Amino acid sequence: MSLNHYGAHCQAMHGAPLYIAETSPAQIRGTLISLKELFIVLGILFGYLIGSLEIDNVGGWRYMFGFSAPIAAIMAIGMWTLPPSPKWLLLRAVQGKGSVEDNKKKAIQALRKLRGRSASEKVLTDDIDDTIVSIKAAYAEGSEGNIWEIFEGPSLKAFTIGGGLVLFQQVLIL
Template identity: 50%
Template sequence: MSTKVGDLSLIGLSSVQEPLIKQKHTPENYSVLAAIPPFLFPALGTFLFGYEIGATSCATISIKSPTLSGISWYNLSSVDVGIITSGSLYGALIGSIVAFSIADIIGRRKGLITAAFLYLIGAIVTAVAPVFPVLIIGRVVYGIGVGLTMHAAPMYIAETAPSQIRGRMISLKEFSTVFGMVGGYGIGSLWVTVISGWRYMYATVIPIPVIMAIGMCWLPASPRWLLLRTLQGKGDVESFQEEAIKSLRRLRGSVVVDRAAEQVDEILAELSSVGEDKEATICELFQGKCLKALTIAGGLVLFQQLAMTGVAIIVIDKLGRRPLLLGGVSGMELLGAGILFCVFGVICVLSLFFIYFIVPETKGLTLEEIEAKCL
């Protein structure tokens, strides 16, 4: 009897084993200039997330200084400093919960516009906070923007990027977070020796959410989201399809003017074929076909957090996802030979088997084709 990849009946995984490097997929036509803004403006949101991490590390030094804080309540306890540091994370948790509930209602674009306004309000409130509680309120509001961004940005980028560069765009989105951290530490180091420098650290980025909001207002809604609303009976079919065609033409540039309607029909047909005609509930995530996708996504995140680092921006769209994942964990398993790294070696071996037997290749596929493979 032949071995099948992911033959795990308990979790509904039954995809057939695939070659590591897939055959070529028909590429989409697109304009490079048209593909940049749909990545750039959402990526500003992830940059602001990273910036907050770096700036806060420096701000906690400034805010506790009797001579440089510029406030009378500088004598903060370790708990107070911890609340300042984690305030945005509490907000991000709230934002993530809210995003889960409203993401398909307001869409990715409006979600990012809302996040930009929350970033702006949070940064202003934090920068001008007269007392400790107001500072925390500003941090939480900023964090809610982070939660919305972390949900909407990757979805908008994935749904609007051409399939052959989607992996690179999402990888660059992660890079923008790291770049934001570097920027936060850099700006923070410039202000840390200035009186009330912590206020300037947070105020410095105020123009960025304004640019982000303007950019997202200018960008069109995701064609895929528009068609999802059509299938779910949330509006007039013809008007949504027409809007999706206009959106796709803007996102791909003049090279697809003649094929936009055809591509929209293809996306609509593929969405229908993978069962996107109804909204899923939380319980359905842990049942049937959804459980397979949840296992793949959750397993990759788990193993990445336990043992993996690094971003393969340049080669991800050339080699595919599975070869990079397999090569990465194999290399770490071989290099982690010391006793202190035995645990990580075991984790890498487990992740190697998980990726090889369960994770499908998605290089160059449309989102609908990926769904068909994962569900």
């Protein structure tokens, strides 16, 4: 796996769930993130199956990567059409990097593009207002976290499970 391919894979693996979480309705957020993972695994499986059929030929491994190239190109084009995350726009406004009203309008437009023209104006506005309130509340607390908090309380359990899964995955690869 080349470094460029690995970098693109990492961005899709780590950036996409964040974007999905920031843009999708709460009731289907987990489903959408799980579907993203499913499609990645299916893509790897199909690439492996096609590559394994041609592996005996000289350069047969290229089929495995060639099969995924058109899909990656479609995905890259699709990523350029995505609007900025509404939460990111609102965060910039709260941080003073733009006017709240302008960024609120941009966030509503981005949400409308993501959720379709049929999305209710009231639902979109309420969603944006709730996001602004939660961002301002997070800033109002004023307490900065520190790295040691991951070793306390519920964070420790999540850290242990997540770290264990990553470790187990790497052990299986070896």
